[in-house]
Amino acid sequence: MKPRSLGAVARAIISCERCPRLRRHCEKMAREKKREFKDWDYWGKPVPGFGDPRARLLIVGLAPAAHGGNRTGRVFTGDSSGDWLYEALHRFGFASQAGSTGRDDGLVLTDCYVTASARCAPPGNKPTTKELENCRPYLEAELRLLDRVKVVVALGRIGFETYFKANGGKRERGKGKSTTPTFRHLGETEMPGGRILLASYHPSRQNTNTRRLTREMWYAVFERARQVLERPEV
Numbered sequence: 001m002k003p004r005s006l007g008a009v010a011r012a013i014i015s016c017e018r019c020p021r022l023r024r025h026c027e028k029m030a031r032e033k034k035r036e037f038k039d040w041d042y043w044g045k046p047v048p049g050f051g052d053p054r055a056r057l058l059i060v061g062l063a064p065a066a067h068g069g070n071r072t073g074r075v076f077t078g079d080s081s082g083d084w085l086y087e088a089l090h091r092f093g094f095a096s097q098a099g100s101t102g103r104d105d106g107l108v109l110t111d112c113y114v115t116a117s118a119r120c121a122p123p124g125n126k127p128t129t130k131e132l133e134n135c136r137p138y139l140e141a142e143l144r145l146l147d148r149v150k151v152v153v154a155l156g157r158i159g160f161e162t163y164f165k166a167n168g169g170k171r172e173r174g175k176g177k178s179t180t181p182t183f184r185h186l187g188e189t190e191m192p193g194g195r196i197l198l199a200s201y202h203p204s205r206q207n208t209n210t211r212r213l214t215r216e217m218w219y220a221v222f223e224r225a226r227q228v229l230e231r232p233e234v
């Protein structure tokens with residue numbers, strides 16, 4: 001697919017029916033709802049990316065949460081992972097406010113675009129390999145249109161591997177580098193065209209509650225992204 005605008009990509013995502021299992025799950029969650037959100041009119045559809053079309057920073061996450069993005073219709077909005085993400089983006093000058101509650105909350109991203117590996121909330125937060133493959137063309141389309149991106153922050157191993165595949169499974173050659181980069185927190189990979197791929201643990205409750213990912217570790221990712229973006233050659 002080669003849409004000519006991010007709006008066209010978003011429309012294609014919202015109307016997508018490629019993964020019946022995921023569509024059934026999202027619709028089921030939208031009907032049943034979580035008690036604290038019983039008065040919400042859930043989005044219940046695939047969730048498009050969000051942000052600045054001239055972004056130099058791209059965030060690639062896993063998937064919308066059943067009662068987060070699947071409820072609000074905005075990626076990383078309405079759950080604890082989103083709280084961590086937008087607070088950090090605000091702290092480092094990429095977001096107009098430190099939190100996001102819904103599509104009409106006034107949040108504006110500057111020089112940053114947020115997207116995901118899967119656009120539907122998967123049962124158990126575990127999309128299948130086939131479902132990720134079905135969704136990857138949307139990320140590939142976003143990458144073609146977001147032609148100013150210099151730094152990609154991949155959240156979690158799936159986000160990391162999905163971006164690498166969407167990029168053609170290629171990295172800069174030479175310097176004794178292996179073909180496939182290894183995922184590790186704060187790991188850096190040079191990609192073709194000069195992009196830098198930064199890896200981070202995903203800010204899921206499982207990682208933040210166990211302190212596998214601390215605030216200091218999290219902030220270090222965005223501090224490094226800002227450093228790269230402010231280099232004279234960038």
